[in-house]
Amino acid sequence: MKLTVKDMVLCALFAALISIGALGSIPLPGGIPFSIQPLLAMLAGAVLGSKRGAISMTLYMFMGVVGLPVFSNGAGGFGYILAPSFGYIIGFIFCAYVTGLIVEKSRANNSKVGMVIAPFAGLMVDYIIGVPYLYMIFNLVMGKAIDVNTALVYGFYPFILLDLLKAALVVVVIFGLLPRLERQGILA
Secondary structure, X not given: OOOOHHHHHHHHXXXXXXXXXXXXXXXXXXXXXXOOHHHHHHHHHHHHOHHHHHXXXXXXXXXXXXXXXXXXXXXXXXXXXXXXXXXXXXXXXXXXXXXXXXXHHHHHOOOHHHHHHHHHHHHHHHHHHHHXXXXXXXXXXXXXXXXXXXXXXXXXXXXXXXXXXXXHHHHHHHHHOHHHHHHOOOOO
């Protein structure tokens, strides 16, 4: 995939947006903060498409790993890969990709059902990556034995209802904003 200057600007914009979304994170027990970042990862995929959405989230992850303070509460650095929440950051890449891929295919087939399902599927991918990563970090790295239910208590139950509302908001964007952005030539 060859990126145009416009593609690069849009990817950088979403990387910046998700970085800003991390600044307002609210720490919770278990090391997983509440933030608007899942919303932004789903939006990246829905608005930019699968590949550019994934690129923007990869750029965000890379910026944090190299030391820029773009993770929750201004954290950054290579050591952050051992944080319980890093699995969700990896998940943002796949969340954006899956959301974007389903939106692309649904729009090509004029499937409204697919466009509704897209952000919910992307969100679930983030959880499918994030919760096991949290479990692994607690058990293997931090030496704090937790069971699967405790991992869900730390990384799923407190977030799922609000994250489902965020996914519903992305559906509104898909139907309301995407056609306008395409008509204005902002998205290809």
